[in-house]
Amino acid sequence: MSTVLQDDDRKTFAGIADVLIPAAEGMPAASEIGIQGEILDKVLGFRPDLRENLLRGLRAAKGKEPRAAAETLNKTDGPAFGAISLAASAGYYMDPKVRKLIGYPGQENRPYNPDETPEYVRNGMLKVVSDRGPIFKPTPK
Amino acid sequence: MASAGSDRRSESADVLIIGAGASGSVAAKHLSENGFKVVCLDQGPWVDNKEFAGARPEWELMAQKRWHPNPNVRDLENDYPVDVSESDVNPLMYNAVGGSTILWAAHWQRFMPSDFRVKTLDGVADDWPFTYEELEPFYEEAETEMGVSGLAGDPAFPPGKPLPTPPLPIGKIGMKAAEGMNKLGWHWWPGPNAMPSKPYRGRNACVRRGTCLTGCPEGAKASMDLVYWPTSIKNGAKMITGARVKEILVNDKGLATGAVYIDRAGRERTQKAGIVIVCANGIGTPRLLLLSTSKRFPNGLANSTGLVGKRLMMHPYAAVTGVFDEPLESWLGPAGQTIQSMQFYETDKSRGFVRGAKWQVMPSGGPLGMRAAYGGRPLEEAWGANLHRNTKRVFGRAFEWGIIAEDLPEETNRVVLDPTLVDSDGIPAPKLIYKNSENTRKLIDFHLARAQEAMKAAGAVSMTVTPLMRDCGWHLMGTARMGENRETSVVDQWGKAHDVPNLFVYDGSTFVTSSGFNPTGTICAVALRCVKHLIANRRDQEIAA
Numbered sequence: 001m002s003t004v005l006q007d008d009d010r011k012t013f014a015g016i017a018d019v020l021i022p023a024a025e026g027m028p029a030a031s032e033i034g035i036q037g038e039i040l041d042k043v044l045g046f047r048p049d050l051r052e053n054l055l056r057g058l059r060a061a062k063g064k065e066p067r068a069a070a071e072t073l074n075k076t077d078g079p080a081f082g083a084i085s086l087a088a089s090a091g092y093y094m095d096p097k098v099r100k101l102i103g104y105p106g107q108e109n110r111p112y113n114p115d116e117t118p119e120y121v122r123n124g125m126l127k128v129v130s131d132r133g134p135i136f137k138p139t140p141k
Numbered sequence: 142m143a144s145a146g147s148d149r150r151s152e153s154a155d156v157l158i159i160g161a162g163a164s165g166s167v168a169a170k171h172l173s174e175n176g177f178k179v180v181c182l183d184q185g186p187w188v189d190n191k192e193f194a195g196a197r198p199e200w201e202l203m204a205q206k207r208w209h210p211n212p213n214v215r216d217l218e219n220d221y222p223v224d225v226s227e228s229d230v231n232p233l234m235y236n237a238v239g240g241s242t243i244l245w246a247a248h249w250q251r252f253m254p255s256d257f258r259v260k261t262l263d264g265v266a267d268d269w270p271f272t273y274e275e276l277e278p279f280y281e282e283a284e285t286e287m288g289v290s291g292l293a294g295d296p297a298f299p300p301g302k303p304l305p306t307p308p309l310p311i312g313k314i315g316m317k318a319a320e321g322m323n324k325l326g327w328h329w330w331p332g333p334n335a336m337p338s339k340p341y342r343g344r345n346a347c348v349r350r351g352t353c354l355t356g357c358p359e360g361a362k363a364s365m366d367l368v369y370w371p372t373s374i375k376n377g378a379k380m381i382t383g384a385r386v387k388e389i390l391v392n393d394k395g396l397a398t399g400a401v402y403i404d405r406a407g408r409e410r411t412q413k414a415g416i417v418i419v420c421a422n423g424i425g426t427p428r429l430l431l432l433s434t435s436k437r438f439p440n441g442l443a444n445s446t447g448l449v450g451k452r453l454m455m456h457p458y459a460a461v462t463g464v465f466d467e468p469l470e471s472w473l474g475p476a477g478q479t480i481q482s483m484q485f486y487e488t489d490k491s492r493g494f495v496r497g498a499k500w501q502v503m504p505s506g507g508p509l510g511m512r513a514a515y516g517g518r519p520l521e522e523a524w525g526a527n528l529h530r531n532t533k534r535v536f537g538r539a540f541e542w543g544i545i546a547e548d549l550p551e552e553t554n555r556v557v558l559d560p561t562l563v564d565s566d567g568i569p570a571p572k573l574i575y576k577n578s579e580n581t582r583k584l585i586d587f588h589l590a591r592a593q594e595a596m597k598a599a600g601a602v603s604m605t606v607t608p609l610m611r612d613c614g615w616h617l618m619g620t621a622r623m624g625e626n627r628e629t630s631v632v633d634q635w636g637k638a639h640d641v642p643n644l645f646v647y648d649g650s651t652f653v654t655s656s657g658f659n660p661t662g663t664i665c666a667v668a669l670r671c672v673k674h675l676i677a678n679r680r681d682q683e684i685a686a
Contacts, residue, residue, distance in 0.1 A: 024526035025533065046199045047206055067520075074520055085524070086205070093508045094198040102532055103468070104508060107195055109348040109359075110473055114290075114307045114338035118331070125319055126330070134296045135328055137487050139254040139272045140261050 001059070003051060005044075010036040012058045015066030016073075017088035027101060030092050039091040047090075053083035154180035154379075155684075157399055157414030159386050159429065161185075162240020163661050164647035164668035165420030166365035166373070167283070171672045173376035177679075180412055181373075182384040182402050185219035185237030190360050190367075195352025201509035208355035210235065210244050211612050218405075219383070221564035223424065224572035230455050232424055232573060232614040238382060239366035240422065241615070242661065246353050247335040247362050248478045248501060249289045250658035251280050251298060251666075255487060259549075259654050263488045263495045266549050269653045270625050270634035271670075277301070279666040279673075287363040287665065288341035291333030297483035306337040309347055311502075313469040314540035315479030318502045321599025322482060332478030332501055335363035335661070343371070351474030351504050384410070387568050389417055389433040389442055389644070397442075397644040398685040403566045415684030416675075418636075418645040420668070423453065423617025426650040427556045428571040430621065443621065443638035443646075448631050450557055450620050452550035454655035457577055458613035459544045459585045461592040462505065463601030464535050471505045471540050478503055482542075485591055486657060494583040496547040498657040500592060505539045508532055542592040547657035548581050550619050577609070585609065616660045621650035636671040642683045647671050 017030035033039065044051050057080025061069035073081040092098055099106060120126045156172050158165045161183040173179045194203040205214075210233035212220035219236045235243045254273035259266050281302055290306040308331040311319070315331070322329040336347040336357070347361040360367060374380065383405035390398045390411070399413035419426050427450035431441040441449055478501040486497040521527060548554075559572040577585075589606055596604050624630025627639035632651055638644040647668040649660050656663070675682065 019520075020524040021528060022525055025529035027529045042199075043202065046202050049206060070524075071520055086202075089528075090199075090202040090509055094202070096198075102508060102536060104472065104537065106198060107200055107350045107352050107472060107474075107507065109196075109350060112310050112338075112349065114309075114346070118292075118308065118311070120311065120316065120319060120331070125323055128323060129328060129330065130294055130296055132296065132326075132328075134299075135483060135487070136253045136297055136299070137255040137262060138299070139274060140258055 001055065003055065005040070005055070008062055009055065009058045010040065012061050013040060013084065013088070016061060016070045016084055019067045019070045020085055020088050021092050027098070030088055033092065033095045033097060035088055035091050039095065040087060043087045043091045050083040050087055053079040054087055056080050057084050153399070153413035153415065154178050155414065156416045156418060157182065157412055158418045158420055159400060160240060160419065160421035160425060160648070161238045161365065161370070161380065162420060162422060162648065163242055163365055163664045165418070166239070166369040167665050167668040168418055168420065168647055168672045169373045169378050170369040170376070171669070171676065173373045173378040175676045179373070179378040180414065181378060181380050182386055182400065182412060183238050183380065183382055184385040185235070186382050187238045187366060188243055188356070190356065190358055193352070193356030193358040195350050195355055195358045200352060200355065201507045204355045204510070208244065210354070210615065212236065218565055222562055222570045224559045224562050224570060228573040228575040229577050229609065230457060230575060230614040231612045232455065232617060233612060234422055234424070234617070238370060238380060239364040242364040243356055243366070244354055245615070245661060246477055246503070248659040249284070249287065249291070249333045249335040249662045250499065252656040252658055252663050253298065253483070253486065256654065256656040256658070259496065265495050266654045267624065270623055273299070276663070276666050276670060279669040280662065283662065283665040283669055287335045287368055288337035288344060289333055289335050290338040290347070292331050295330040297328060297330065297486065304333060306339050306341060309334055309336070309338050309475045309477065310349065311479040312473050312504070314471050314504060315502055317465065317469060317599050318540065318542065318595070319480055321595050324598040325595065327482060327484040327595065329480045329482045332481040334475050334477045336361050336475060336477060347475055347477070349474040351472055351476040351506070353474065353476045381412070385564070385566050385568065386429055387432060387566070389419070389429065391435055391437060391442065391641065392685055395437055395641060396683065396685040397641055407566070416643045416645065416682065418647055420648045422648055423620045423650045424556050424571050424573070426646055426648055427620040428558065431558050432569065438640070443631050443640045443644060445640050446628060446631060448622060451552040451555045452619040452622055453554045453556055453573065453575055454548045454550055454616070454619040454652070455575060455614040456616040456655060457546045457548060457581055457585060458610045459546065459589055460541045460607045460610065461589060461596050462539055462541045462605045462607070463596035463599065464539045464603045465600060466538070466602050468537050469540065471537050472507055473504055476504045485588060492587050494580045494587065496549065496584065496657065498544045498546045498584065498588050500588070501543050503541055503543055505541060508536045542595055544585065544588045544592060545657050545659065546581055546585050546588065547655055549578065550622070550654060551578060556620050616649070616655065618649040618652040618655050618660060621646045622653050623651040624653065635674045643685055645671065645675070
């Protein structure tokens with residue numbers, strides 16, 4: 001089996017990816033962001049371990065109706081379905097347009113002032129906890 | 142193989158440390174600054190924090206493989222496989238300079254006073270050979286070395302000194318959880334984390350990126366390669382990476398003389414030493430001791446009791462995840478813990494079990510992580526338009542109350558050498574036999590019910606309950622327990638093996654019980670106590686010639 005992605009593989013991937021991630025709820029379909037192109041290459045670059053299972057699944061699904069192919073893979077070849085669905089969803093949620101739509105800035109650096117008195121101290125929320133006193137059992141004598 | 146420091150491969154060390162994780166790193170720093178010639182062997186490499194993907198879009202994708210905490214999933218050359226076919230829980234670890242602190246969540250916890258006296262108080266397991274009060278000064282010193290952030294005054298612990306840096310923000314998720322706890326009148330406190338909130342001793346301040354569990358790209362989190370090793374190397378300690386130890390050697394007097402290891406070129410090497418300290422974690426340590434058989438020690442080193450490998454404790458972990466109507470930015474760190482609760486930590490026998498659990502609130506990560514639990518479910522449930530609906534409903538609006546259940550030591554829970562499985566050097570791999578007890582099951586059921594109440598009080602609109610997470614075995618303890626009775630323990634309270642007077646164990650293997658807390662703070666404090674005793678008593682310490 002060739003381990004190089006062929007045009008047919010990309011076409012099959014786009015079809016299944018759109019079943020998994022369709023245009024709905026104001027979100028674009030996977031193929032609309034070009035999931036089958038550079039994004040897929042990028043995902044496989046990060047995760048070469050996915051390639052074998054992904055290709056096996058895509059080649060088994062070649063030429064089949066995408067929804068039926070996805071259903072069959074989900075039921076009969078978990079590792080292949082897992083690789084295809086992970087590549088599709090990971091690529092999708094790595095895309096900046098998609099992240100903007102779901103309000104996700106990524107794992108960002110969020111500045112804060114460590115010397116500022118925390119809100120839970122200012123508003124007395126924590127005081128009620130300390131006012132109840134110790135809750136530990138001391139070392140027995 | 143790579144080494145730091147001068148090439149002293151053929152030289153004998155004063156002290157050989159096996160494993161550069163939490164305890165080995167503490168030991169190396171203090172020994173080297175007190176004039177000991179230290180060599181440390183670690184099977185892994187140095188990790189450059191530029192390798193961590195936390196600040197890049199592929200973070201979650203890489204978290205599921207390259208930076209996965211389960212060595213069987215990660216499957217790197219520096220990992221060894223672990224047979225888990227008879228274990229309820231998968232062990233988690235990282236093999237590199239820094240050990241599992243490379244990937245730990247840096248929850249910095251002390252144990253409570255009762256944890257050291259469970260036999261006296263609850264009539265189960267055994268008391269530790271020392272008390273909380275005896276360990277307290279070492280907690281304080283370790284907290285200073287690690288740059289812990291947090292707020293003093295937690296009524297779950299005896300009063301102590303302020304931590305070195307102020308607490309990290311608890312974020313919207315911490316506030317939401319705390320509001321629920323206050324409605325119920327239950328304990329909570331901002332969580333202490335081994336990540337400074339201000340620049341500290343050459344490390345950066347935590348920036349709340351929330352990717353602690355896959356390595357800290359900021360160089361803020363206290364991983365041992367950053368906290369201890371720069372000083373140790375400056376002090377002259379030698380680190381040999383890519384060194385997989387296969388056996389500890391002994392002489393005809395029954396003293397440890399060093400270790401045989403295999404380097405990454407496949408060559409067998411010997412490192413001699415006057416003293417050997419094993420710090421390879423609760424699985425790696427018993428594995429190595431069991432591998433080190435000889436005429437004098439046919440059942441493995443330090444194993445005259447047969448206890449090496451037994452009493453494995455891994456802290457079963459359960460969780461309740463709540464979903465809220467409002468955006469909570471629940472991808473923000475620390476991850477790390479935002480708040481914690483010890484409301485149900487101490488034993489209340491009316492509950493039908495003994496001991497308890499610590500709870501903590503952690504963020505829920507990015508959108509991809511939410512997909513991880515969907516494998517094998519019907520297509521329409523997890524995918525299609527439901528994918529978008531679920532993401533909108535849950536992403537950024539959910540957090541978890543995690544429950545660390547104290548599991549009591551049982552000799553049937555154990556690490557053994559696998560009869561067939563081997564690592565990439567052909568060395569027998571460990572096999573875990575580990576089942577949850579009735580006490581643990583009752584404990585988890587009770588805590589899950591209370592955590593659901595806490596989530597409801599906080600205003601959760603829906604909840605998911607995880608009764609036992611399989612990938613949860615971060616805390617590897619008990620497999621070479623300490624004690625003063627040489628017939629019922631492997632090492633004494635200073636980590637010295639009863640059977641081999643110049644062999645020490647400093648890691649979580651020595652723990653008598655597990656507590657319900659993240660153990661690294663106690664691993665560091667116990668290692669510090671042990672190594673200071675060794676340094677103070679160096680003139681009386683027997684060594685291999």
